[in-house]
């Protein structure tokens with residue numbers, strides 16, 4: 218008998234949630250190998266936004282389930298979830314976007330998400346600090362919010378360990394060798410025999426871990442940037458609702474007593490190396506900042522407090538991968554939405570491992586084969602990722 222039923226490569230939000238759900242379903246002997254520390258990859262660098270306003274059935278469902286799972290986990294642990302429910306406006310800039318967004322409202326409602334379409338007149342009344350004449354309207358969900366990434370990484374690591382999961386930090390997986398039954402996972406801290414292996418390596422690991430077995434995993438790392446302003450305009454209330462201007466690719470949320478803005482350069486290229494992508498693109502920041510300063514004039518002249526970048530994971534259709542790529546070798550990737558979807562992705566991966574199938578999600582939005590077969594259709598609501 219192999220020492221472990223499952224070795225999970227990667228102790229980010231996805232790997233840890235999967236470990237937790239599996240342990241909860243009764244699986245024993247689960248080992249998570251994390252080359253740095255739990256949450257130290259994309260998870261810790263994220264902006265923490267949890268949005269149920271997806272652009273596909275999968276995105277909507279994963280967002281809704283994940284929000285609920287964050288709250289449930291906190292109850293189980295008896296700590297605060299770190300979830301701050303401030304509401305979220307996803308802004309349409311053209312008549313074409315408006316038509317798409319209005320169809321999405323129906324989809325979201327059909328799956329139990331409170332979502333409405335709002336015209337600029339109503340938006341002016343609600344958020345007078347925004348110049349709504351520039352926009353065609355917005356969708357709104359009152360119970361979207363954000364989490365503090367360090368808190369959720371702590372919570373899920375704590376919950377998984379409390380249920381018997383072994384978490385080995387500073388443990389890098391270097392090779393995976395198929396055996397007659399199961400795999401040998403070779404790490405810099407020894408070799409572990411496992412019946413099954415899960416690749417949850419994230420933006421800087423999933424592709425490389427797949428390659429160890431000759432499997433192409435279309436997950437790449439791309440630079441994503443966040444700027445935090447220590448103060449906010451007087452016109453904006455402390456817990457102002459979040460806002461995502463889809464066509465410009467930026468979003469904002471409260472951050473301490475200030476404002477946090479996240480954005481990606483659409484010309485950004487994928488970085489296949491193993492580097493942390495840490496260079497802030499000041500030129501792009503200078504070029505895009507006039508966009509949000511026109512939309513929210515109060516932001517003009519605010520001095521930045523801190524700025525950071527991170528490697529965001531993306532898949533070609535911005536949707537997740539939940540699949541068994543090879544007998545006993547599973548792949549889980551978030552398509553750049555691993556905070557808003559992580560808890561539910563872990564749930565669904567646990568379902569695949571234990572029940573050998575995933576229910577309630579369309580196969581064409583989660584299977585690995587969709588890319589090779591040309592069946593991947595992009596989610597309508599996402600950051601401007603590289604092609």
Ligand SMILES: Cc1cc2nc3c(=O)[nH]c(=O)nc-3n(C[C@H](O)[C@H](O)[C@H](O)COP(=O)(O)OP(=O)(O)OC[C@H]3O[C@@H](n4cnc5c(N)ncnc54)[C@H](O)[C@@H]3O)c2cc1C
Nearest residue numbers: 227229231252258259260264266390419422527555556557
């Ligand atoms: C700046 C920024 C802002 C973001 N904002 C949001 C947001 O607001 N909302 C949202 O939903 N998403 C956001 N994201 C995306 C989100 O952070 C990711 O989708 C999510 O964290 C992915 O989780 P993961 O567990 O797949 O990857 P990771 O958190 O990267 O975890 C993978 C882990 O695998 C480990 N690993 C890799 N290779 C090996 C190996 N060989 N051996 C052992 N361990 C290995 C890594 O060290 C890492 O800790 C953001 C990302 C960035 C960079």
